[in-house]
Amino acid sequence: MPWDMRDLRRQVAIIGAAESDQLGIVPDKSAVQLHVEAAWNAMEDAGVKKDEIDAVFNAGNTLGMAEYMGITPKLTDSTAVGGSSFVIHLGHAVAAIASGYVEMALVTHGESGRSRVGAGGFGGGGDQWYGWQGSAGPPASYSMACMRHMAQYGTTHDDLAEIAVATRKWAQLNPRALMRDPMSFEDYHNSRWISYPFHLLDCCLVTDGGGAYIVTSLERARNYKKKPIAVLGFGESHTHGNIAQMPDLTWTAARNSGPRAMQMAGVDHKDLDVVNLYDSFTYTVGVTLESLGFCGPGEFGQFVKGQRTAPGGDFPLNTNGGGLSYTHTGMYGMFATLEIVRQLRGECGDRQVKDAKIGLVNGTGGSLSSTGTAIMTNQV
Amino acid sequence: MPQVRRMGVPQPTPETKPFWDAAKRGELWIKRCKDCGQHHYYPRVVCPNCFSRNVEWVKSSGKGSLYTYNINVRTAPGWENNPNYIIALVTLEEGPRIMSNLVNIPFDQDPVKMAQHIQVGMPVEVTFEELSEEISVPRFKPAGS
Numbered sequence: 001m002p003w004d005m006r007d008l009r010r011q012v013a014i015i016g017a018a019e020s021d022q023l024g025i026v027p028d029k030s031a032v033q034l035h036v037e038a039a040w041n042a043m044e045d046a047g048v049k050k051d052e053i054d055a056v057f058n059a060g061n062t063l064g065m066a067e068y069m070g071i072t073p074k075l076t077d078s079t080a081v082g083g084s085s086f087v088i089h090l091g092h093a094v095a096a097i098a099s100g101y102v103e104m105a106l107v108t109h110g111e112s113g114r115s116r117v118g119a120g121g122f123g124g125g126g127d128q129w130y131g132w133q134g135s136a137g138p139p140a141s142y143s144m145a146c147m148r149h150m151a152q153y154g155t156t157h158d159d160l161a162e163i164a165v166a167t168r169k170w171a172q173l174n175p176r177a178l179m180r181d182p183m184s185f186e187d188y189h190n191s192r193w194i195s196y197p198f199h200l201l202d203c204c205l206v207t208d209g210g211g212a213y214i215v216t217s218l219e220r221a222r223n224y225k226k227k228p229i230a231v232l233g234f235g236e237s238h239t240h241g242n243i244a245q246m247p248d249l250t251w252t253a254a255r256n257s258g259p260r261a262m263q264m265a266g267v268d269h270k271d272l273d274v275v276n277l278y279d280s281f282t283y284t285v286g287v288t289l290e291s292l293g294f295c296g297p298g299e300f301g302q303f304v305k306g307q308r309t310a311p312g313g314d315f316p317l318n319t320n321g322g323g324l325s326y327t328h329t330g331m332y333g334m335f336a337t338l339e340i341v342r343q344l345r346g347e348c349g350d351r352q353v354k355d356a357k358i359g360l361v362n363g364t365g366g367s368l369s370s371t372g373t374a375i376m377t378n379q380v
Numbered sequence: 381m382p383q384v385r386r387m388g389v390p391q392p393t394p395e396t397k398p399f400w401d402a403a404k405r406g407e408l409w410i411k412r413c414k415d416c417g418q419h420h421y422y423p424r425v426v427c428p429n430c431f432s433r434n435v436e437w438v439k440s441s442g443k444g445s446l447y448t449y450n451i452n453v454r455t456a457p458g459w460e461n462n463p464n465y466i467i468a469l470v471t472l473e474e475g476p477r478i479m480s481n482l483v484n485i486p487f488d489q490d491p492v493k494m495a496q497h498i499q500v501g502m503p504v505e506v507t508f509e510e511l512s513e514e515i516s517v518p519r520f521k522p523a524g525s
Contacts, residue, residue, distance in 0.1 A: 028394040029393075030393035030396075032393070033395050036425055068424055069426065069428060070428030070429060117394060118391075127388070128390035128400075129479070130479060132388040132390060132511065132517045133479055133480060134452060134459040134462070134465055135456060135479075136452060136456035136457075140467055144449060144467065147449060148500065151499075151500035193451075194454045195451070195453065195454060196450055196452075196494075196495065198450075243479070244478070245477075249469075
């Protein structure tokens with residue numbers, strides 16, 4: 001072990017601490033306002049500028065609060081386990097700062113517990129800005145992003161179809177995949193509209209299921225029965241909570257998390273043998289390929305052309321069949337991660353990528369809001 | 381007559397009440413930072429650019445351009461009587477982006493045909509729809525329509 005827990009002693013200090021302007025009975029301020037006031041006052045107390053904050057913690061909604069304050073973090077932690085959360089956040093912040101992962105953490109809280117002002121819609125702008133447009137969940141958010149990409153770069157339904165069809169081919173090699181019937185380009189184009197420009201076959205499945213993984217030190221890992229898959233690098237970020245506040249709908253926070261993960265891992269794009277990108281929608285894959293730098297802005301259509309990402313192509317992508325054809329319970333990032341582990345262990349049978357040594361997984365959450373990128377290897 | 385939808389009627393909070401009061405009068409209000417000069421929407425008590433608390437209400441021109449949109453063939457609960465309604469992101473002249481709906485576009489069962497009347501980047505302007513006695517919400521229509 002490079003680290004002993006005692007190495008964390010005296011490494012990290014609290015430099016600012018403050019409350020909202022008023023406490024007690026405050027019927028003229030919402031929970032969000034109290035929350036942000038406390039953040040502002042703590043930063044004033046410390047003399048810290050907003051741009052110095054690279055880690056955000058609160059109990060339940062870092063997406064919304066970081067969006068409100070205009071913070072794009074390198075570490076996000078919404079651990080919500082009740083009133084103890086903020087003490088637990090401190091421990092997480094200590095470990096992260098002492099290791100050099102981040103430098104400055106902001107831990108915040110705000111509640112209108114007595115007056116119940118804006119107490120229901122917690123965090124960010126809340127429902128008053130987003131409830132009245134008729135947004136029917138993720139397809140309505142992601143389709144707007146796809147439309148912008150189409151208008152800006154000339155991306156077409158043929159480009160999206162390449163991804164849907166290639167992903168189905170992988171699913172056909174996976175006995176556990178839900179959708180294993182062949183899918184033609186015609187099937188894609190003939191599938192019904194959900195939220196134009198999305199066809200049904202642009203959208204992921206809705207399924208039931210669970211997943212889990214276990215992590216320990218590499219030293220300990222050698223005592224257990226499975227081949228250890230080592231983590232080489234990781235990165236995380238988010239740019240907004242609601243799609244309406246996304247800085248630019250044609251790239252995601254993977255622009256931040258990807259390079260950080262690759263830098264930590266000491267690998268480049270050409271070193272990756274297998275890649276799993278969260279495919280809530282076909283567009284999610286395209287925009288993530290660009291955001292991670294596998295191709296330039298507006299170029300994903302060219303990149304995936306000719307079934308390049310299908311079995312037998314030179315860029316194995318979403319080899320389990322993805323959220324589009326394998327399974328999608330709601331938060332698919334777990335399954336994308338597990339597939340990289342299985343590929344690196346060599347457990348994938350018909351869909352095994354030969355001699356896979358290094359794999360990358362990128363999860364995308366919220367409304368193209370948050371990303372996590374991890375790079376793993378079996379070379380230990 | 382526009383459909384009155386009970387679902388999604390906004391509930392103002394003390395710091396956002398001026399926005400909704402203005403909307404009731406047919407005006408679109410946003411916030412401007414007196415320190416860095418940047419406008420923002422949705423309205424906040426701090427500037428999301430420079431984090432100053434020195435922010436003020438200003439009236440938006442209500443004019444902007446269509447940043448992106450979609451056409452919702454599958455409807456949200458409460459929207460069944462408005463088939464193929466359009467959700468839009470509009471970039472206001474002052475800079476901020478607002479999520480709303482694009483209205484005054486000829487209906488067609490086929491969203492591809494509706495899309496022929498819409499261009500990303502087209503000029504749009506605000507119009508208001510009454511959802512309840514207290515609340516009107518901003519929608520956008522093609523400029524001059």
